[in-house]
Amino acid sequence: MPELPVLDHGAVLAAVTPADAIAHVREAFLRHRRGEWSMPPKVYLDSPPHGDFRAMPARGNGLAILKWISSFPGNPAARGLPAVMGVVCVSDAATSQPLALLDAAAVTALRTGAVAAVAADALAREGARTAGIVGCGLHGAWAARCLAAAGYGPGVCHDPRPEAAEALAAELGWRTGPLAEALACDVVTCVTPGAEVVVDVKDLRPGLHLNMLGADGPGKAEATVGAVRSCALFCDDWVQASHGGELTGAVEAGLVTRDDVTDLGAVLAGGAPGRPGPQAVTLFDSTGLAIQDLAIAVAVLDALRAGRVEAQRVSL
Numbered sequence: 450m451p452e453l454p455v456l457d458h459g460a461v462l463a464a465v466t467p468a469d470a471i472a473h474v475r476e477a478f479l480r481h482r483r484g485e486w487s488m489p490p491k492v493y494l495d496s497p498p499h500g501d502f503r504a505m506p507a508r509g510n511g512l513a514i515l516k517w518i519s520s521f522p523g524n525p526a527a528r529g530l531p532a533v534m535g536v537v538c539v540s541d542a543a544t545s546q547p548l549a550l551l552d553a554a555a556v557t558a559l560r561t562g563a564v565a566a567v568a569a570d571a572l573a574r575e576g577a578r579t580a581g582i583v584g585c586g587l588h589g590a591w592a593a594r595c596l597a598a599a600g601y602g603p604g605v606c607h608d609p610r611p612e613a614a615e616a617l618a619a620e621l622g623w624r625t626g627p628l629a630e631a632l633a634c635d636v637v638t639c640v641t642p643g644a645e646v647v648v649d650v651k652d653l654r655p656g657l658h659l660n661m662l663g664a665d666g667p668g669k670a671e672a673t674v675g676a677v678r679s680c681a682l683f684c685d686d687w688v689q690a691s692h693g694g695e696l697t698g699a700v701e702a703g704l705v706t707r708d709d710v711t712d713l714g715a716v717l718a719g720g721a722p723g724r725p726g727p728q729a730v731t732l733f734d735s736t737g738l739a740i741q742d743l744a745i746a747v748a749v750l751d752a753l754r755a756g757r758v759e760a761q762r763v764s765l
């Protein structure tokens with residue numbers, strides 16, 4: 450068996466620019482919509498009392514991947530370890546030969562940031578430019594980097610930890626500001642832990658586009674149910690969004706049904722209308738899909754084959 454390339458965090462980030470990530474993630478939604486890429490539901494493996502593991506498979510572009518990733522919220526305080534760790538196994542879909550192992554945290558950061566730009570390009574009103582970031586932690590920062598790469602900005606970075614907002618604003622040449630100023634931007638991306646709401650009905654202005662990335666599991670929400678119900682709604686995947694996403698509260702309250710929500714893939718493929726008009730408020734609920742991880746794996750393998758990135762090599 451040939452040696453297996455292993456790409457650590459830095460190598461994955463060196464292999465794929467935010468612009469590459471955006472193009473590949475957009476393509477992933479299109480191909481999945483056309484039935485060319487497949488993605489079985491993710492599997493959760495509880496590991497009480499610490500958290501859970503998630504197994505996320507997908508196949509497309511000649512590759513088959515499995516992302517094996519944790520959510521151990523107590524890790525940082527209790528052990529000084531990240532809450533989210535794991536690996537992406539990449540195999541050849543035709544021969545089953547293992548092709549690479551990738552750091553899953555870097556793949557997740559790129560694909561999560563990229564979808565914010567893909568959704569904004571598809572759903573924000575024409576001429577939308579300014580970007581508000583609510584929650585400037587790991588994934589908020591990658592959403593901001595990808596939005597900046599897609600031409601959005603200047604932006605307003607808001608976070609109760611001033612050092613997080615300041616570092617991100619300095620990196621991108623944006624500025625920090627209170628929540629109200631972040632929410633006053635054309636495209637607002639929320640990437641908080643989802644423990645308290647940051648968007649209410651009063652914050653909805655005509656023409657606003659909201660990316661809601663933080664609520665990716667049961668019990669999390671970044672907007673009130675009333676605010677969700679007031680928007681034109683879009684999601685990455687209805688099953689995930691209605692059971693553990695931003696839409697869940699409104700679905701459980703009987704205020705939102707399947708017919709009220711459009712898949713982003715359908716909009717990108719031209720099979721469904723996007724923004725209803727310039728005055729509408731659009732809300733995209735991102736829960737995170739294995740096809741996004743596959744999109745980044747495709748980009749990493751391209752970079753590896755083209756010699757644009759170095760990998761460590763191991764024999765199995």
Ligand SMILES: NC(=O)c1ccc[n+]([C@@H]2O[C@H](COP(=O)([O-])OP(=O)(O)OC[C@H]3O[C@@H](n4cnc5c(N)ncnc54)[C@H](O)[C@@H]3O)[C@@H](O)[C@H]2O)c1
Pocket residue numbers: 557561583584585586587588589607608609610613640641642643645647661662663664665669735736737738
């Ligand atoms: N949709 C997806 O695909 C996807 C992918 C990865 C992570 N997530 C989710 O995104 C959320 C953030 O993840 P992360 O890894 O960036 O976490 P993080 O801890 O690195 O960052 C969260 C940030 O939010 C800030 N914050 C907390 N409360 C806030 C508030 N009320 N207003 C503004 N900012 C606030 C924190 O200070 C912190 O800087 C989590 O819920 C995570 O599960 C979603």
